[in-house]
Amino acid sequence: MEGLASTPGAPASGIRRPNRTVEARPTPRPVQTHRDRDRFVGFAFAAADLLIETDHDGTILFCAGARCRLTRGDVATLVGRNLADLVASTDRKYLRVLLDRVIEKTRIKPARVVFEGVDDQRFPALLGGCRLDSCPGSLFLTVLLASGPHGPHAASPGSGAGQLLDHHGFLSILEDRIVRAREKGLEHGLTLLLVEGMQAMVDSLPEGAAAEVRQGIDAYLRGISADGESAGQLSADRFGVIHASDVDCQEVQKHIAAIIEDAGGELPGGIRTWELELDETPLDAADAARALVYTVQAFASAQGGEFTISSLEDGARRMMSDAVERIGQLRATIEKRDFVVVFQPIVALATETVHHLEALTRVDGMSSPIDFITFAEDVGLIYDFDLLLTQSVLDTLKAFHKEPKLPDVAINLSAKTLMSPLFLKQFQAVTEPYGALSRKLLIEVTETVVVTDIARLNDVLQKLRSSGFRICLDDVGSGSTSFQSLYGLQVDFAKIDGSFVRGAAGSQRDMAMLRSMVDVCQQLGLALIGEQVEEPEHARLLTDLGVGYAQGYLYGHPSRDFGYFARDWSRMAGKGGKVLKKG
Ligand code: C2E
Numbered sequence: 001m002e003g004l005a006s007t008p009g010a011p012a013s014g015i016r017r018p019n020r021t022v023e024a025r026p027t028p029r030p031v032q033t034h035r036d037r038d039r040f041v042g043f044a045f046a047a048a049d050l051l052i053e054t055d056h057d058g059t060i061l062f063c064a065g066a067r068c069r070l071t072r073g074d075v076a077t078l079v080g081r082n083l084a085d086l087v088a089s090t091d092r093k094y095l096r097v098l099l100d101r102v103i104e105k106t107r108i109k110p111a112r113v114v115f116e117g118v119d120d121q122r123f124p125a126l127l128g129g130c131r132l133d134s135c136p137g138s139l140f141l142t143v144l145l146a147s148g149p150h151g152p153h154a155a156s157p158g159s160g161a162g163q164l165l166d167h168h169g170f171l172s173i174l175e176d177r178i179v180r181a182r183e184k185g186l187e188h189g190l191t192l193l194l195v196e197g198m199q200a201m202v203d204s205l206p207e208g209a210a211a212e213v214r215q216g217i218d219a220y221l222r223g224i225s226a227d228g229e230s231a232g233q234l235s236a237d238r239f240g241v242i243h244a245s246d247v248d249c250q251e252v253q254k255h256i257a258a259i260i261e262d263a264g265g266e267l268p269g270g271i272r273t274w275e276l277e278l279d280e281t282p283l284d285a286a287d288a289a290r291a292l293v294y295t296v297q298a299f300a301s302a303q304g305g306e307f308t309i310s311s312l313e314d315g316a317r318r319m320m321s322d323a324v325e326r327i328g329q330l331r332a333t334i335e336k337r338d339f340v341v342v343f344q345p346i347v348a349l350a351t352e353t354v355h356h357l358e359a360l361t362r363v364d365g366m367s368s369p370i371d372f373i374t375f376a377e378d379v380g381l382i383y384d385f386d387l388l389l390t391q392s393v394l395d396t397l398k399a400f401h402k403e404p405k406l407p408d409v410a411i412n413l414s415a416k417t418l419m420s421p422l423f424l425k426q427f428q429a430v431t432e433p434y435g436a437l438s439r440k441l442l443i444e445v446t447e448t449v450v451v452t453d454i455a456r457l458n459d460v461l462q463k464l465r466s467s468g469f470r471i472c473l474d475d476v477g478s479g480s481t482s483f484q485s486l487y488g489l490q491v492d493f494a495k496i497d498g499s500f501v502r503g504a505a506g507s508q509r510d511m512a513m514l515r516s517m518v519d520v521c522q523q524l525g526l527a528l529i530g531e532q533v534e535e536p537e538h539a540r541l542l543t544d545l546g547v548g549y550a551q552g553y554l555y556g557h558p559s560r561d562f563g564y565f566a567r568d569w570s571r572m573a574g575k576g577g578k579v580l581k582k583g
Pocket residue numbers: 344359360361367368369370373386389412413414446474475498531532533534551552553554558
């Protein structure tokens with residue numbers, strides 16, 4: 001084994017703390033002792049690249065391992081240096097928290113730490129450690145340098161050196177970590193932390209002290225978090241930490257208060273924490289995690305309201321039980337297929353004939369499915385629902401396939417569904433049994449979620465197009481469908497948000513907006529559909545702008561009677577373009 005380093009006169013067994021006068025070469029010792037030590041070292045190397053013994057201050061007393069980027073020479077030359085000097089400056093406080101936790105808890109699981117090599121390059125590694133009662137004053141640390149897709153180089157979202165995950169990063173790991181922890185039987189806890197008045201307090205401090213507070217909290221929360229990378233800052237004064245079960249809320253509050261106090265800060269409000277219990281929910285692990293994500297999302301975005309300093313526990317508990325109940329209902333609606341599909345015609349303005357239909361969901365007791373759909377998106381159940389709806393529409397098309405004028409049907413698929421890694425495969429599995437009939441489907445992309453990766457969404461859309469599905473970008477002009485999507489997504493149709501169409505009839509300003517939007521879409525070569533056409537005036541206005549298609553109560557309300565459209569839709573042009581059947 002290369003690079004074993006110890007000092008003369010070290011005690012007879014184990015990796016013992018040598019004295020400080022360092023010599024890089026191991027000195028001969030009785031054979032048995034050597035073998036004992038090497039055996040221990042061998043076991044430890046099974047899990048690490050580098051073994052380091054430090055004192056409580058972090059000064060390296062012993063170092064063994066393969067040559068690495070931390071030194072130009074043998075790793076033994078690191079003896080006498082402080083471990084903190086090998087770590088990126090942004091991670092030094094964090095390292096201190098980890099060492100303190102080894103001292104306090106006797107053992108820490110490997111956590112991600114960013115080191116700085118002699119070449120000034122930073123690289124992450126996993127640092128684990130323990131202390132032994134028989135060797136007071138020593139900390140035994142392991143460093144795993146290995147890289148690769150599963151190694152510590154595989155950075156999690158948002159985790160730069162010395163940084164907590166941001167709101168999105170935290171939510172994206174939360175579900176995964178909680179489900180995985182439950183599967184593995186690990187007792188992970190989630191603590192939500194509210195430091196009221198944090199922003200104002202930090203702003204009032206001198207720059208150095210403000211940095212102390214920020215970095216101190218950052219380092220402490222990462223230090224107690226699972227793997228050292230499961231802590232996030234959700235808003236200016238809100239944090240979330242996934243941690244092992246040996247961390248308790250009181251301890252977290254005390255530590256944060258001490259960090260603030262040490263920097264000379266004062267909190268006008270207080271610090272509150274809430275630790276979440278998952279086990280009591282009647283949901284399965286995945287759905288319980290969804291309820292949790294929903295609750296944390298609400299905690300992150302709440303400005304006062306449900307989650308104030310005095311009501312954090314109550315607010316969060318209520319939010320969680322509400323989410324659990326609603327998810328249970330949503331599951332039942334999906335599993336029992338407790339929804340119906342209604343159809344609304346989209347009409348070609350030039351001929352006033354039905355061009356295709358849009359399928360819209362109706363859930364019992366709700367006039368509009370919008371709350372249902374939004375909640376399904378928020379808790380990650382929209383995927384199951386969208387695929388089920390696709391199948392339901394295909395079944396309807398199949399039931400009427402002998403009709404001479406079977407209309408095309410647009411279905412709404414959430415961008416979240418389209419971006420899901422399994423989507424293309426499962427969509428193909430759903431549509432394939434229907435053969436050519438499935439190409440009667442148009443896909444409306446309802447971008448009600450922030451699409452951070454337009455290019456990836458476009459990739460999915462182009463694969464669908466090359467398999468013969470036409471795509472329509474929904475709600476263009478509303479806040480939810482951005483200009484980036486309009487430019488970044490190659491689609492066949494753009495549907496102009498209804499509020500624009502109705503607004504343009506009454507306001508010059510809205511009219512100017514509508515005109516420029518239509519202009520952009522036309523230049524991009526898109527066929528245009530105007531929504532919420534309720535009055536003949538709306539239809540005229542769209543025709544004048546050169547919009548090809550329209551949808552709205554003027555032509556027909558959504559209706560369950562698909563047969564009506566399948567049999568008669570070519571005749572619907574009469575009577576001023578109005579579809580006589582109402583939903
Ligand atoms: P959307 O895709 O923009 O659907 C058009 C909405 O406008 C429908 O509301 C429709 O009933 C309504 N509408 C149609 N004509 C008029 C009109 O002349 N005036 C006015 N004021 N409204 C009109 P609905 O059915 O309440 O659906 C709301 C939203 O829920 C939909 O907006 C869509 O985003 C979503 N949605 C509905 N069904 C589904 C579905 O099966 N899957 C998914 N992912 N989303 C769906």
